[in-house]
């Protein structure tokens with residue numbers, strides 16, 4: 210069973226040109242997928258073909274190239290809607306990524322709906338992109354920002370949820386799958402609790418969309434955001450999904466071209482969804498590339514990707530637990546996505562990563578843009594290995610061997 | 621591996637020289653590297669413009685901490701004026717390794733802390 214899974218993986222890995230390169234004379238073992246994934250030929254080719262054959266601005270010209278570019282761009286939107294089962298492609302707003310998606314909601318919905326006496330509830334395991342925008346807005350609007358704490362095992366501590374989430378709470382914003390702990394949070398329970406007090410829900414899907422089947426209607430979030438570059442697509446693009454009535458009510462984010470219906474010297478009228486939120490020339494090639502990434506992932510099968518990563522994570526959890534001095538952050542494999550953050554004795558994560566790099570192994574070292582999580586564990590930083598569809602159990606073995614080497618070197 | 625973590629660096633990292641604090645330092649400066657959280661404090665006792673005692677304390681990666689320890693080994697007996705002439709190249713020669721742009725910050729943290737202390741800066745200008 211394991212052998213066949215690895216066989217399919219090897220076949221998939223062959224479609225990623227970068228995975229054929231060497232680093233310091235060794236085969237590249239890429240285990241930094243939570244930071245950014247690699248891109249398959251299918252995505253690279255589509256983007257190159259766009260620039261070579263169809264490049265023009267969208268929604269603007271009536272010449273052939275502009276028509277082609279617009280069709281490609283809007284086709285990608287339809288694909289994205291299908292990929293996360295959005296009711297309509299009008300609810301797919303292209304952003305620059307997860308960070309911009311959250312900032313968009315903060316600046317438009319937030320400004321229109323938050324003020325003194327209101328509360329926004331987030332969690333202690335958020336990425337900085339779901340903390341800082343709310344802190345900035347809190348300082349301007351005077352609402353209160355609260356945090357759901359985490360347990361020593363790295364799960365949300367929901368014992369006080371009925372106090373933290375109350376009649377003053379206007380928004381519950383939380384990460385679907387943590388980029389440090391791996392924890393997959395209980396969406397149904399959290400959404401239901403938010404509904405009971407009438408709070409809106411924003412879910413950060415940056416680490417879930419690339420790795421598991423997602424149905425935004427089933428999740429029932431009001432807003433759902435994610436980034437292309439973590440799901441085999443290019444950098445510079447992401448998606449904000451929102452419930453239609455909310456998006457209709459919200460004021461626009463940035464002002465400029467494409468987002469207006471009419472402009473006079475005194476006032477402007479906003480365009481319809483989704484264009485109201487897409488001011489200026491978008492990242493056209495990148496959106497088209499993301500569309501190709503979604504096709505690629507659908508062909509591979511999101512169910513298969515999830516099962517494959519679960520298998521790898523269980524394997525890695527066991528194998529890494531045997532490395533002397535290694536401590537894994539977060540819950541057991543069954544409760545997490547495909548990543549494992551850890552410390553190794555008191556070796557600084559930068560030193561761990563540098564030793565691994567000499568063996569061609571790429572992991573992340575640092576606070577992973579989530580300092581509050583590390584504060585919980587009283588550590589400044591950690592090392593993190595994160596998996597994707599092209600990783601194998603052999604990659605995990607190489608990782609473990611290299612970590613044992615690091616332990617010896619610094620021990 | 622040897623390229624980055626040569627024996628001398630590992631030795632300084634595992635057995636840091638002059639790690640701790642001075643009783644009444646004339647110069648004391650602390651700073652950290654926001655990207656990786658490395659921390660470093662350097663304390664000096666100075667008589668007639670010459671360093672007569674020194675100590676450092678900190679936590680961080682092998683490169684940042686070994687560099688601080690190596691500096692400690694050289695510093696006592698040198699004049700403040702001489703120390704002010706130390707530059708990036710001096711530190712890199714002392715380390716004797718090839719170093720990339722990311723780890724360069726680790727290597728130069730001690731120099732940054734030392735110089736700020738010597739010049740009596742309140743805060744490192746951004």
Ligand SMILES: Cc1ncc(COP(=O)(O)O)c(C=O)c1O
Pocket residue numbers: 243244305306307308309336338384386387388413415416436578
């Ligand atoms: C959980 C989580 N949220 C948000 C982000 C931010 O994504 P981006 O930098 O693509 O905007 C990341 C990735 O770094 C993440 O892992």
